Amino acid sequence: MAPEPTRDDARLLVVEPASGDEETSAITERAREGDAADVRQFASAQAALEFLESNAIDCVVSAHELETTTGLDLLETIRDRELNLPVVLAPANGDETLASDAVAAGVTEYVPRDRRDSLVSAIDRAISQGRADRVAQERARQFESIFEDPDTYSWVLEPDGDVRRTNTGALEAIDATGSDVRGLPFWTLPWWDRTEDGGEAIRTAVEQAANGTVAHRELTRTAPPAAEHDRTDGDGSRTYEVTVRPVRDETGAVVSLFVQATDVTERVRLETELRESEELHRVTLNHMTDTVLITDDDGAFTYVCPNVHFIFGYTDDEIHEMGSIDELLAPDLFDRADLAEEGVLTNIECTATDKAGREHTLLVNVREVSIQDGTILYSCRDITKRKRREEALTGLHRTARELLYAETDREIADRIVADGTDVLDLEASAAFRFDTDENVLRPVASSPGMDRLHGPLPTRRANDESIPGQVFVGGEPRFFADVHESPSLSNPATELRSAGYVPLGDHGVFVVGSPEVDAFDDVSRELTDLLAATAEAALDRVERERTLRERDRELKHRNRQLTRLNQVNEIIREIDAALVTAETREEIERAVCERLTTADRFAFAWIGTTDAAGDHLESNAHDGTGRGQEYLDSVSFSLADATEPAARTASTREVTVVPNVVDRLHDEPWRKAALSRDYQSAIGVPLAYDEFTYGVLTVYADRPDAFDETTRAVLAELGETIASAIAAVERKRALLTDSQTRLEFDVNDDSFVFTRLARRADCMLSFNGGVRQHDERISVFVTVDGAPVTDVATAATDLVAVEDVQIISDEQSGDEPGGTVLLELAQPFLALQLADHGVVLRRIEATPEAAQLVVDVPSAVNPSGSVDVVSNAFTDVELRSKRSIERSSPRDLHSELVDRLTERQLEVVQMAYYGGYFESPRERSGEDVAETLGISPAAFYRHIRLVQRSLFAVLFEETGLPAGATPGVE
Numbered sequence: 001m002a003p004e005p006t007r008d009d010a011r012l013l014v015v016e017p018a019s020g021d022e023e024t025s026a027i028t029e030r031a032r033e034g035d036a037a038d039v040r041q042f043a044s045a046q047a048a049l050e051f052l053e054s055n056a057i058d059c060v061v062s063a064h065e066l067e068t069t070t071g072l073d074l075l076e077t078i079r080d081r082e083l084n085l086p087v088v089l090a091p092a093n094g095d096e097t098l099a100s101d102a103v104a105a106g107v108t109e110y111v112p113r114d115r116r117d118s119l120v121s122a123i124d125r126a127i128s129q130g131r132a133d134r135v136a137q138e139r140a141r142q143f144e145s146i147f148e149d150p151d152t153y154s155w156v157l158e159p160d161g162d163v164r165r166t167n168t169g170a171l172e173a174i175d176a177t178g179s180d181v182r183g184l185p186f187w188t189l190p191w192w193d194r195t196e197d198g199g200e201a202i203r204t205a206v207e208q209a210a211n212g213t214v215a216h217r218e219l220t221r222t223a224p225p226a227a228e229h230d231r232t233d234g235d236g237s238r239t240y241e242v243t244v245r246p247v248r249d250e251t252g253a254v255v256s257l258f259v260q261a262t263d264v265t266e267r268v269r270l271e272t273e274l275r276e277s278e279e280l281h282r283v284t285l286n287h288m289t290d291t292v293l294i295t296d297d298d299g300a301f302t303y304v305c306p307n308v309h310f311i312f313g314y315t316d317d318e319i320h321e322m323g324s325i326d327e328l329l330a331p332d333l334f335d336r337a338d339l340a341e342e343g344v345l346t347n348i349e350c351t352a353t354d355k356a357g358r359e360h361t362l363l364v365n366v367r368e369v370s371i372q373d374g375t376i377l378y379s380c381r382d383i384t385k386r387k388r389r390e391e392a393l394t395g396l397h398r399t400a401r402e403l404l405y406a407e408t409d410r411e412i413a414d415r416i417v418a419d420g421t422d423v424l425d426l427e428a429s430a431a432f433r434f435d436t437d438e439n440v441l442r443p444v445a446s447s448p449g450m451d452r453l454h455g456p457l458p459t460r461r462a463n464d465e466s467i468p469g470q471v472f473v474g475g476e477p478r479f480f481a482d483v484h485e486s487p488s489l490s491n492p493a494t495e496l497r498s499a500g501y502v503p504l505g506d507h508g509v510f511v512v513g514s515p516e517v518d519a520f521d522d523v524s525r526e527l528t529d530l531l532a533a534t535a536e537a538a539l540d541r542v543e544r545e546r547t548l549r550e551r552d553r554e555l556k557h558r559n560r561q562l563t564r565l566n567q568v569n570e571i572i573r574e575i576d577a578a579l580v581t582a583e584t585r586e587e588i589e590r591a592v593c594e595r596l597t598t599a600d601r602f603a604f605a606w607i608g609t610t611d612a613a614g615d616h617l618e619s620n621a622h623d624g625t626g627r628g629q630e631y632l633d634s635v636s637f638s639l640a641d642a643t644e645p646a647a648r649t650a651s652t653r654e655v656t657v658v659p660n661v662v663d664r665l666h667d668e669p670w671r672k673a674a675l676s677r678d679y680q681s682a683i684g685v686p687l688a689y690d691e692f693t694y695g696v697l698t699v700y701a702d703r704p705d706a707f708d709e710t711t712r713a714v715l716a717e718l719g720e721t722i723a724s725a726i727a728a729v730e731r732k733r734a735l736l737t738d739s740q741t742r743l744e745f746d747v748n749d750d751s752f753v754f755t756r757l758a759r760r761a762d763c764m765l766s767f768n769g770g771v772r773q774h775d776e777r778i779s780v781f782v783t784v785d786g787a788p789v790t791d792v793a794t795a796a797t798d799l800v801a802v803e804d805v806q807i808i809s810d811e812q813s814g815d816e817p818g819g820t821v822l823l824e825l826a827q828p829f830l831a832l833q834l835a836d837h838g839v840v841l842r843r844i845e846a847t848p849e850a851a852q853l854v855v856d857v858p859s860a861v862n863p864s865g866s867v868d869v870v871s872n873a874f875t876d877v878e879l880r881s882k883r884s885i886e887r888s889s890p891r892d893l894h895s896e897l898v899d900r901l902t903e904r905q906l907e908v909v910q911m912a913y914y915g916g917y918f919e920s921p922r923e924r925s926g927e928d929v930a931e932t933l934g935i936s937p938a939a940f941y942r943h944i945r946l947v948q949r950s951l952f953a954v955l956f957e958e959t960g961l962p963a964g965a966t967p968g969v970e
Contacts, residue, residue, distance in 0.1 A: 010127050011055075014041045015048045015062040015074060027090050030119045031061050043067060045074040052078070057085065059126045063113065064091035064098065072101055079106045084133045086126035090119055153191075153240075157257035161186045161206040164256065186259065195219040202242065209244035209257050217242045218264070239268045290381045294374035299324040302374035311362070311382045313355030325378065328352065334366055339376075343368055349383075361387045385523045388425075392527045395423040396534065403538040409433055409507070412542065413445035416535045420512055421447055424527055428453050428496060428513040431535075432460065432468050434506065441468050441508060453495040453515055466490050467501055468509045477502040477532070479525055481518040500525070502532035507539040561710060568714045571595055575718065579725040585694075588725050589621035596699055597624035603679055603702040604628040607687070607722075608637065608646055609695035615639050617650050620695065631677055635670045644670040646698035649684030653693060655716050656684040660704040674700065683707045685715050689723035690833050690869060697722065730858075742842075743867065744881040745853040749874040753801040753825065754782075754846035760795035763787030763818075767844040771831045772907060777803055778829050779907075781914045782821050789819035801826055808914045808932070809923060820914040830873050839869075856885070900950045908933060908943040 016027045032039045040057075042048040044067050048060070060078060064071040071089050078087055086108040091098060094112040102110045108129055109122035147154045153170035157163060163181050171177060174190045181189060186206055192198035198219050205215035223236020240261045247256040291311050294303035300323060304316040312319070312328065322328055330350045339345055344367035352360050365379040399419040406412045413431035420429035427449035432441040443457035450457070460466045462473060467488045471478055483489055483499040498519035502510045510532045520528075578591035589607045596605040606622030617637035622628050635644055642651040649656045661671050661680050674682065679700035687694040697719055701707070707715070749755065758765045763786040772779040784792050789810050796805040804824035811819050831841040834855060843854040853870065871877050901909075911933055916923025930940035 010038070010058045012039045012123070013048055013051065013057045013060045014039055015045060015060065015066065015071070016041065016043070017063065017065070017067055018043050026113050027061055027063055027119070031123060045069050045077070048074070049077060052081070058130060059086040059088065059108075059123060061088045061090060061123060064089060064094075072098070072105060075102065075105045075107055084130065084137065086130035088119075088122050088126050090122075151263070153261040155186060155259040157186050157206065157244075157259060159210050159254050159257065161203070161210070161257070163189070170261070191221075191261075192219070194222040202244075205242065205244045206257060206259075209246045210254060212246050212248075212254055214246070215244040217244075237265075238263055239265045290379055293319075293325060293328075293378040293380065294369065294371055295325050295376050295378070296373055297375050299326055301325065302372060311354065311360060311380060312352065318355075329362070329364065329378070329380075333364065339366060339368060352380075360384045385521070389523050389527065392423050392425075392523070393530075395419065396527065396530055399423065399531070400534045400538075403534060406538055407542065407545075409539060409542060410444055412535055412538045413508075416510060416531060417445040417447050417450075420510075420531060421449060423531055424512055424524060426498075426512050426514045426519065426524070428511075430457055430511045431504075431508060432457070432472075432511070433508040434462065434472065441472060444508075450511075450513070453513065454491065455494070458490075460490075464488075467499075468511065471501040471503050472509050475503050477525075477529060479520050479528075481520070483513070500528050502528055504532055504539060505536045507536060507543075510535060561708060564706075564708065565710050565714070567601060568711055571601060572714060572718060572721075576721065579721065582725065583729065585726050585729055586621070588722065588729065589695075590623075592697065592722055593621050593623035600625075602699050602706075604631070604677075604700040605697065606632065606646075607695050607697050608650070610639065610650060617647050617696065624700070627677055631673055631679070634673050643668045645682045645684035646696050649686050649696045649698070653686045653688060655686070655712060655719075657707050657712060658682045659707070662704075678702050680704045681706045683712065683715060685719035687719050687723040687726065689720055689727050692723065692727060692869070694723045694726045740885050741857040742881075742883050742885050743855040743857060743870075743879060745855070745870055746878045746880050747851040747853060747874050748876040748878075749851075752846070752851055752874060753799060754844055755848075755851050756799060757792060757795055757802075758846040758851075759848040760798075761787045761792045762848060763792065765792070765844075765846045768842070771829070771835075771841075772903065772910070777824050777826055778832065780823050780825060780829075780831075781808065781910060782823055783818070783914075784821060785818045786816055788817045789821050792821055796821070796823060806932070808911060809916045811916065811923060822911070822914075830870070833869055833873075852880075900954065901947060905943050905947050905950075908935075908940060909947040912940075912944060 012031050014028045014031050028039060028041050040051065042051065045062075046068075048062075051057075052060075060074075062071040062074050066074065071091065075087050075089060078085055083106070087106075088109040088111065089102045089107050090111055090113045092113050094110070099110050108126040111119045111122040113119065147156075147165075148167050148169075150169055152167075153173060154167040155163060155170060156165040163184050163186055166176075166178055166181055170191070171181070174181075176190070185203075187199045187203040192202055195201075196219075198221075201217050201219065205217050208215040218239065218241050220237055220239045241264045242259065242261045245258045245260075246254045247258050249255045289307070289310050291308050292303070292305040293301060293308070295301055301320050304319045306316055308314060308316055308319055319328065329352055333350060334345050334348055344365070346365045348364045348366065350362050350364060352362050354360060360382050361384045363381045363383045367377050367379075369375060369377045371377070396419075399415060402419075403412055403415055406415060413433060417429045417431055421427060428447055430446035430450045431444055433444040434440075435442050439462050441460040441462055443459070446457055460468045463469045464473065465488070467478065467483075467486060467490075470488060477500065479500045480486055480498065482497050483494070484492065484497065495515050496513040497515055497517045499511065499513040500520060502512075504510055510528075512528055574595045575592055578595060579588055582588045582591060593605045593607060596602050602624065604622070604624030606619050606624075606628065608617040608619045610616065611618050616639065619632050622632065637644055637647045637650075639647055639651045642648045645656040645658055659681055661674050661682065663671075665671050665675065674680075680702055681704050682698065682700045685697045685699075687697055697715075699707075699715065747755070754765050754767070761784070763784055766783040766785070767780055768783070782792075789807050793805045793807055796802040802823055803826055806822040806824075808820040808822050810817075830853075834841050839858070840856045841853065842856050843852075845852045855870065867879055908929075912918065912926075912929050915929050915932065917926060917929050926940050926944070927937045930937045933940065
């Protein structure tokens with residue numbers, strides 16, 4: 001706080017009207033007594049007030065009579081602005097009333113102007129009073145600042161310890177108001193409830209302060225309930241330093257007590273951490289592996305770290321007895337001049353011998369210090385293991401680089417076994433390779449040391465019976481200080497003691513060993529693992545490369561296959577296109593041979609069929625290079641010999657493949673003829689479709705193994721396609737052929753649906769053609785004789801082959817019941833199989849004992865195929881007759897009519913015919929037939945008229961029959 005001004009340097013402001021003769025006024029004259037006084041005079045109150053707004057004044061002296069106001073009004077205005085500014089009112093003529101009003105307004109001094117000495121004294125007293133008020137006010141502000149410090153809790157107590165006043169922070173901490181705690185003994189406040197013996201400690205402190213001595217207490221306050229957490233952290237406890245100070249009056253008596261509680265939790269924490277840190281440093285220094293030594297300039301030890309035995313094996317007393325550090329470390333370890341210049345020398349490598357005589361490689365740092373009597377500090381680190389590890393890693397890096405060029409598992413095994421003894425500094429090493437074919441571990445490499453100490457290594461099963469097997473299956477390395485202690489040791493006579501087994505992934509196991517017990521330290525184990533991991537990575541690389549090569553070969557093979565398949569598919573597309581446009585069998589056979597041999601696809605292709613006698617194969621069409629006709633002329637295609645692919649296929653009706661013509665070259669004459677024309681592989685494919693055989697397709701290539709599995713499958717399907725195409729043109733040709741072969745069969749097969757149905761109904765069933773094909777079934781009209789049609793319908797519902805049955809007509813012929821039924825049969829049905837080849841199933845008659853079939857085969861179709869189809873359809877069938885017949889018209893009227901009718905029209909007319917609509921008299925009306933079909937009568941009659949018109953058109957237009965003529969009559 002700045003020193004209070006004296007009378008000499010006081011700043012006075014005088015308010016007094018100027019005198020008429022411009023001489024200094026009486027008030028101003030007295031105010032300036034004292035040369036150093038700073039007096040400012042103003043004639044008006046307004047000017048004085050404006051000056052006060054921006055300037056500091058120690059005292060205002062004012063006359064009462066002013067220009068526009070009075071001194072009393074000025075006093076009141078000043079008091080409104082500043083309560084403690086001293087003001088002296090000096091009226092010219094004062095009275096008691098004015099004096100009383102001035103005192104009431106807060107005047108500091110009231111002195112009439114004519115009292116010269118009194119005015120000067122009053123001014124001095126006012127200045128002194130103002131100074132005292134300011135000092136008191138400043139002290140009050142300082143106390144309030146300290147008392148309301150938000151970082152401390154403060155109280156003012158009575159001398160007996162009762163609370164007189166409490167600051168805001170202390171009240172908020174216990175959620176109380178000043179009136180709640182005022183007058184209570186300080187040590188009973190809730191503040192001390194969560195402190196151990198806090199109330200008692202505070203009471204003794206208050207008593208000590210009341211006796212005039214400052215008291216200090218340090219208390220720890222435990223965490224409040226969760227809802228009260230506001231100023232706590234960590235575990236919630238806070239430590240406070242409580243100070244109780246006595247407050248004395250001017251006589252020295254204690255009139256009150258001032259208490260402050262300061263949160264010192266952080267300081268206590270830091271002090272605790274500092275103590276813990278000191279303890280940690282002490283423990284660390286005693287247990288760290290680096291050894292610290294301090295010597296004087298002569299090398300005598302002044303400090304030896306307690307952990308000196310970690311490196312040197314000596315106790316600190318034994319080190320002191322050595323006398324000089326030169327006895328412990330190498331002499332002339334460093335240049336004193338360099339140390340003096342640098343102040344510190346780092347990473348000085350030297351060799352020292354420990355108490356047991358073992359050499360250690362040390363890394364020493366030396367620095368100048370001034371610690372008690374010591375001047376040089378040595379920090380020694382044992383890097384023996386690190387040095388050894390660095391050297392081993394260098395060797396391991398060399399091994400890894402060499403393994404980059406290894407191409408086989410054996411090379412890798414030989415390399416790690418050879419380098420293992422150097423890198424690991426162990427005598428014995430070996431490698432087992434896992435044999436995936438037999439699931440065993442086979443020894444593939446061993447060092448001379450392993451052969452000497454252990455002998456030949458046996459093959460081990462990959463199981464838990466041996467240590468290598470256990471390690472391989474478990475996938476974790478195992479190290480033995482003495483392998484003889486393992487119950488899984490299979491050779492107790494081995495001279496190996498220490499042994500390590502490390503898996504090489506899925507490739508095998510790496511083994512290292514020594515005749516010494518406990519030869520593996522941390523470095524040896526780490527290096528063994530690294531060497532094994534390097535070998536495993538190399539083995540993985542070799543396996544990946546081997547797999548990639550195999551995949552590359554497989555990819556090339558598949559690419560060749562795809563290329564050939566694309567070629568074959570192109571051939572098939574071209575052949576399919578040719579088959580679609582071909583009109584005759586000759587065109588089909590010629591197109592197939594041409595497409596197979598064009599653009600050097602295959603060397604030669606030909607199609608042959610058996611001769612009339614059925615014992616020799618004859619050529620129908622051929623194409624290609626290599627003098628194919630000469631080959632056909634020079635080779636025997638006898639089915640009795642059946643060695644040539646075409647003859648063998650014709651004989652067996654199976655695909656025949658010859659991968660290489662050179663095989664058995666001297667055993668089969670046809671091979672020489674083929675090889676002389678550069679035919680090196682061949683395939684024979686039967687042209688068969690639904691038991692009908694249309695010959696053999698034989699293809700020859702100018703390279704071995706030209707017909708792989710895919711090509712074989714494609715050509716086999718091609719054979720069926722060609723046979724189907726031939727069947728189609730033969731079927732078309734059959735429609736234009738007048739001559740036919742009629743085959744009649746006796747069928748004794750209990751599973752035949754017609755026979756089973758006739759037996760169950762005890763009747764005769766007749767089928768006279770007329771098959772309607774649906775998506776997955778066919779419909780046939782069957783005539784019933786000798787039993788009611790209802791019996792047949794009932795019996796048919798129990799047959800799996802019959803999906804539906806419908807009664808068309810129920811009639812009586814004499815005493816015999818009968819009628820017509822419509823059977824819905826599941827496919828396949830014999831009539832459809834025969835129709836695909838132009839063969840017509842004309843009639844079926846079935847009795848409870850047997851059935852007879854009549855089949856018409858066009859002259860363009862080989863009847864033997866039809867016989868095969870029928871024979872394969874039944875378990876017991878016999879061909880009863882075979883005869884040629886001639887059709888009665890130039891064209892097949894039935895086929896022509898069927899071609900003109902829609903399926904719906906054919907269904908309507910068949911239902912009408914078998915339902916008796918065309919009988920005379922009619923057995924069923926058109927309305928009845930329409931109801932059975934589920935159509936309207938009008939639709940029925942429209943279909944009947946269209947069918948009749950088509951029938952007459954075929955009769956008069958297609959056959960050339962004149963109107964009124966009778967078919968078959970000239």
